[in-house]
Amino acid sequence: MNTQNPTIALVAGEISGDILGAGLINALRLHYPNAKFIGIAGEKMQQAGCETLFDMQELSVMGLAEVVKHLPRLLKRRKQVINTMLELKPDIFIGIDAPDFNLYVENKLKQQGIKTVHYVSPSVWAWRQGRVHKIAKATNLVLALLPFEKAFYDRFNVPCKFIGHTMADAIPLKPNRSEACEKLGLDEKGRYMAILAGSRCSEIEFLAEPFLKTAQLLKEKHPDLQFLVPLVNEKTQQLFEQIKNKVAPELELILLQGNARQAMICAEATLLASGTAALEAMLCKSPMVVGYKLKPLTHTIAKRLIKTEYYTLPNLLANAPLVPELIQDECNPENLVWHLNSYLAQDSESLKEKNELKQTFTQIHKEIQCDADMQAALAVVELLQ
Structure with missing residues (x-):
């Protein structure tokens, strides 16, 4: 290895991985x-100086049907990446998320003596736990965003470093509400509730109706309450609006792009x-x-496969039922209203409970706010040396 000018290969498969990759590249440049950076890169990684093969x-294919449809092309690209890396012989290969693609590549490269890192653990701790042995075979090191992930790998003696979560670095411990209201053009004195029905159309198809009916019932109890509905793109917005026109045509909403x-x-x-929206919340x-x-x-x-007591990241991080999880039949307007009312109530007891919850959120935030980009870079440097 050239200790001063290493060749570092990275493969990201979607936007979230591109963000992580760019942060890692910038930290490694210190x-x-x-160093030379090459692999599969999105716009941000390319701006940070990573050369991309394609x-x-x-690689950004979601859903079983879509994967099957594009499988021949994906297999061809995977073979291309492996052959290029074996010819290039980078000093280290870092697969960023995209486990179905990257773990196979990592395994092939590790067998040929190339050091490999898998950045972002698959949810192996939650389901199909046997995959941990496949991960151990493919990688020299796993970079985990959450502490309970490292605890899981430690049980199987798989090298793993907890680096913290980049989202925890990006969001202040005490968010500025005045600034957020100003950005959205909202009256700071107003009362708002946010509704996030999912980032995929399949989620909106299942959740828009119960969420909208919940908003209708809450509006009756809290007439001054306004509903903020962020939607990730035009397609999800159109679908949400179609469902709203059938379910709650008179309900006033503030739709956000x-x-x-x-x-x-x-x-x-x-x-x-x-x-992931639950972690962000x-x-x-x-x-x-x-x-x-x-x-x-x-x-x-899914019920038979999932091995964890909780579904949501706040509860998994706390190892306690911090926030209500209403799954399947329990996810109905009556249950949702009952739980949300306790947050929207203005009496002293409710305000006290809400304040205590926010303090717990802040404590967990501190635990995963570790300057993840730099921690990831230091782990890579240590492995290289």
Whole structure:
């Protein structure tokens, strides 16, 4: 290895991985100003100086049907990456998320003596735990964003470093509500609730109706309450509006293109789909109720596979039922209203409970706010040396 000018390969498969990769590249440049970065990169990684073999969007395929449809192309690209890396012989290969693609590549390269890192643990601690042996075989090191992930790998003696979560670095411990209201053009004195029905159309199809009916019932109890609905793109907005026109045509909503973080900071409470948004809501210090629905067969299978007591990241991080999780049949307007009312009530006892919840959120925030980009870079430097 050239200790001063290493060649570092990185492969990201979607936007979130591109963000992580760019942060890692910028942090690694502090140690290796003349390092060469090459792999599969999105716009941010390319701006940070990573050469890309092909467009990252070619790997951004969601859903079983889509994967099957594009499988021949994906297999061809995977082979291309492996052959290029074996010819290039980088000093280290870092697969960023995209486990179905990256773990296979990592395994092939590790067998040929190339050091490998897998950045962002798959949810192996939650389901299909046997995958941990596949991960151990493929990687020299796992970079974990959350502390309970490292604890899981330690049980199997798989090298793993907890680096913290980049989202916890990006969001202040005490978010600025005035600033968020100003950005959204909202009256700071107003009362708001955020509704996040998911980032995928399949989630909106299941959750928009119960979430909208919940908002209708809450509006009757709290006439001054306004609803902020961030949507990730035009497609999800069109679908949400179609459902709203059938379910709650008279309900007034403030629809937002993105800006979920600002909406949750402004809101007294958030109703959201289970997923990374729950972690973001916690970091925004927004009391939340989490709901989720699946097709009945999918839910039956998932219940048998999932090994954790909780579904949402705030509860997993606390190892306690910090926030309500209403899954499948429990995710109905009556239950959602009951839990949200406790956050929206203005009596002293409710305000005290809300304040205590926010303090717990802040404590967890501190535990995962570790300057993740730099911690990841230091772990890579240590492995290289």
